Amino acid sequence: MTNRTLLQFFHWYTPGGGKLWGEVAEKAVSLGEMGITDVWLPPSYKGASGGASVGYDAYDLFDLGEFDQKGTVATKYGDRQGLEHAAKSLRDAQVRVIHDVVFDHKMGADDKERVTVQRVNDDNRNEKEGDPFEATAYTRFTFPARNGKYSKFVWDKMCFSGIDYVEDPDATGVFKILNEYGDGEWNQEVDEENGNFDYLMGSDVEFRNNAVYEELKYWGRWFAEQVPCDGFRLDATKHIPAWFFRDWVGHVRETVSSELFVVAEYWAPDMGALQAYLDKVDNQLMLFDAALQIRFSQASKAGGEFDLRTIFDGSLVSAMPDKAVTLVANHDTQPLQALEAAVEPWFAPLAYALILLREQGMPCVFYPDLYGAKYTDKGTDGEDYEIDMPIIEGLPQLIEARKRFANGPQTDIFDDPHAIAFVRHGTAEAPGCVVILANGPEASKTIELGADHAGKTFHDFLGHCGEDAVADDEGRVTVRVNGGSVSVWVPKEG
Numbered sequence: 001m002t003n004r005t006l007l008q009f010f011h012w013y014t015p016g017g018g019k020l021w022g023e024v025a026e027k028a029v030s031l032g033e034m035g036i037t038d039v040w041l042p043p044s045y046k047g048a049s050g051g052a053s054v055g056y057d058a059y060d061l062f063d064l065g066e067f068d069q070k071g072t073v074a075t076k077y078g079d080r081q082g083l084e085h086a087a088k089s090l091r092d093a094q095v096r097v098i099h100d101v102v103f104d105h106k107m108g109a110d111d112k113e114r115v116t117v118q119r120v121n122d123d124n125r126n127e128k129e130g131d132p133f134e135a136t137a138y139t140r141f142t143f144p145a146r147n148g149k150y151s152k153f154v155w156d157k158m159c160f161s162g163i164d165y166v167e168d169p170d171a172t173g174v175f176k177i178l179n180e181y182g183d184g185e186w187n188q189e190v191d192e193e194n195g196n197f198d199y200l201m202g203s204d205v206e207f208r209n210n211a212v213y214e215e216l217k218y219w220g221r222w223f224a225e226q227v228p229c230d231g232f233r234l235d236a237t238k239h240i241p242a243w244f245f246r247d248w249v250g251h252v253r254e255t256v257s258s259e260l261f262v263v264a265e266y267w268a269p270d271m272g273a274l275q276a277y278l279d280k281v282d283n284q285l286m287l288f289d290a291a292l293q294i295r296f297s298q299a300s301k302a303g304g305e306f307d308l309r310t311i312f313d314g315s316l317v318s319a320m321p322d323k324a325v326t327l328v329a330n331h332d333t334q335p336l337q338a339l340e341a342a343v344e345p346w347f348a349p350l351a352y353a354l355i356l357l358r359e360q361g362m363p364c365v366f367y368p369d370l371y372g373a374k375y376t377d378k379g380t381d382g383e384d385y386e387i388d389m390p391i392i393e394g395l396p397q398l399i400e401a402r403k404r405f406a407n408g409p410q411t412d413i414f415d416d417p418h419a420i421a422f423v424r425h426g427t428a429e430a431p432g433c434v435v436i437l438a439n440g441p442e443a444s445k446t447i448e449l450g451a452d453h454a455g456k457t458f459h460d461f462l463g464h465c466g467e468d469a470v471a472d473d474e475g476r477v478t479v480r481v482n483g484g485s486v487s488v489w490v491p492k493e494g
Helices: 020-035 080-092 210-226 240-254 272-278 291-306 347-355 368-372 393-405
Strands: 006-008 038-041 057-060 096-101 111-121 124-128 131-140 158-165 171-177 203-205 231-234 261-264 287-290 324-327 364-368 373-378 384-387 408-413 420-424 433-438 443-448 457-461 474-483 488-493
Touching: 020 038, 020 080, 020 231, 020 393, 038 080, 057 393, 080 096, 096 124, 096 261, 096 488, 111 158, 111 368, 131 171, 131 203, 203 231, 203 364, 210 240, 272 287, 287 433, 291 324, 291 347, 347 364, 347 393, 347 488, 364 368, 368 393, 420 443, 433 443, 433 474, 474 488
Parallel strands: 006 038, 006 364, 038 096, 096 231, 231 261, 261 287, 287 324, 324 364
Antiparallel strands: 111 124, 111 131, 111 171, 158 171, 158 203, 373 384, 408 420, 420 433, 433 488, 443 474, 457 488
């Protein structure tokens, strides 16, 4: 079976103008040939900011670029026809299609209504401040342009648990909406940051409302009928009760496909929190390995002072490899974003080798690392910054190496703080490789591959080391790596 490799085919600053779906379709064949098996697409439905929406300000889940809402028919990425063509092109290229899902909140309400709210302490949402009061809130979503097509469901104050802005009296903050759900308390089985992390932004969805629960299950079935769908990436799951996704994932697997791939964004480096969450969702999904991504960022900034033997310490992939989606960067960690934890360009090839060529985890490649990206945005200091994310040297070759050589059992040689290696021993049908990387000066290691490799010639698939390496009569081979680099030694053809 081909090693699965996921590509996040967008970033926070992906250019607008409805061009992305066309680019997906155009690149589908080349992605499949390279070794990409799954493509994660951005949110495909209408956001509150219309054609400028990255997609996480979810407005109408049923508008896939079909209705004139929020000032546009198409989304930032294109119209519904373009989405369908992009997804079909991926499928035709034998690439699975993974869709982004934002259930936590809605934004851009169509109407206001009177609500009763209770202000809470933003640093401890379990702590109430003052008395409940009546105010006007943007909590009614009627989607007039869609006019009931696909779903007649109207979202109102009974569908939301919290809000961050009210009028008459005007106030901002975090407000618990008081209705018949939860006895004035937030949802449970959410992350414990800020006491209770139910509230994130906008009109926060109330999952205890059974009508909401059934509508979101219906949407999952409906969406999979509209466009090719092989799985979902679930947004902001720290803020959504675990019981909801335990039920929702089971429901879509039962009604759509038992093979659906599901990965959740539960961005926490604490293994205890991740294991607890996986237990609550009956281990039905995978999680992004936030701890490993942070380690990569730290290692890239520390240079030769970082002990490479510890690179996987505290990571999800080391503790629960079958539940880990490993990554070097994503749209939240890229420069100028909320979880910024950039991996320096010199270290990025090493990090990618550590997720693409190992036996454990499912790797996710980030669009700018494969194709590059340039953008301008304001930093936290209010100043404008021009960001240039360069193409990561050798990344296409590393993806190809995963496809061709990341086979068989693995042996780690983590015996030096500045130079580590691992061996994929191959199978009877497919060759393996020896991966060596260094964050200090040039290094070499003698690897015992076994007598069946005696006399075989190896070369660096990445081309960083120009010489060949020949195994001796007992199958020992000495491989080299340049300083601050990575080499992938594979059997030489011919």
